Amino acid sequence: GAGVSQTPSNKVTEKGKYVELRCDPISGHTALYWYRQSLGQGPEFLIYFQGTGAADDSGLPNDRFFAVRPEGSVSTLKIQRTERGDSAVYLCASSPAGGTEAFFGQGTRLTVV
Amino acid sequence: AQSVTQLDSQVPVFEEAPVELRCNYSSSVSVYLFWYVQYPNQGLQLLLKYLSGSTLVESINGFEAEFNKSQTSFHLRKPSVHISDTAEYFCAVSAGSGAQKLVFGQGTRLTINP
Numbered sequence: 001g002a003g004v005s006q007t008p009s010n011k012v013t014e015k016g017k018y019v020e021l022r023c024d025p026i027s028g029h030t031a032l033y034w035y036r037q038s039l040g041q042g043p044e045f046l047i048y049f050q051g052t053g054a055a056d057d058s059g060l061p062n063d064r065f066f067a068v069r070p071e072g073s074v075s076t077l078k079i080q081r082t083e084r085g086d087s088a089v090y091l092c093a094s095s096p097a098g099g100t101e102a103f104f105g106q107g108t109r110l111t112v113v
Numbered sequence: 114a115q116s117v118t119q120l121d122s123q124v125p126v127f128e129e130a131p132v133e134l135r136c137n138y139s140s141s142v143s144v145y146l147f148w149y150v151q152y153p154n155q156g157l158q159l160l161l162k163y164l165s166g167s168t169l170v171e172s173i174n175g176f177e178a179e180f181n182k183s184q185t186s187f188h189l190r191k192p193s194v195h196i197s198d199t200a201e202y203f204c205a206v207s208a209g210s211g212a213q214k215l216v217f218g219q220g221t222r223l224t225i226n227p
């Protein structure tokens with residue numbers, strides 16, 4: 001595709017429910033990143049994939065958060081037992097091998113009620 | 114670990130006036146520095162970056178930033194702003210050679226008044 005695509009653009013869920021957020025990176029980009037942006041804050045790093053494997057997952061806040069990228073392209077961020085504090089915009093970005101620029105999607109706005 | 118401080122959360126300026134958005138960072142290792150911009154209802158876009166070489170870097174739309182190692186700063190400047198520059202600007206650092214694990218500042222909202 002032309003850019004990084006994230007679906008859904010908005011998601012409202014009830015506290016305690018499970019959600020999945022999807023990211024389609026730019027075709028051919030080997031690196032994929034997830035960030036979380038809370039209101040009034042800058043994006044915070046969650047996890048970074050190089051190919052299919054998570055190269056760095058040090059930003060995942062706890063074991064309710066998990067991300068996969070089984071075929072090295074599309075990635076899914078999974079959040080179990082959602083809490084109101086999980087409400088934020090979840091951003092996905094990708095870059096080519098050796099690239100110095102991350103290309104961001106428009107994000108998924110998650111609201112936990 | 115790295116951290117980034119953007120000293121102004123909001124900067125209002127008049128059209129055609131100069132502007133400076135301030136960014137300071139801290140790191141125990143060499144870093145790579147970035148400014149990203151988020152226009153209303155759009156995703157983050159890279160504005161400019163410093164990796165090595167000349168400490169003054171420029172964007173295609175007239176912004177420039179200067180890497181100052183002694184002051185650990187990477188302030189963003191433009192001599193004359195336009196209404197279309199209204200956006201949120203984020204300073205970011207990376208300890209890696211690429212875009213992985215960016216650490217962002219809190220952002221500066223630039224508002225241009227006619």
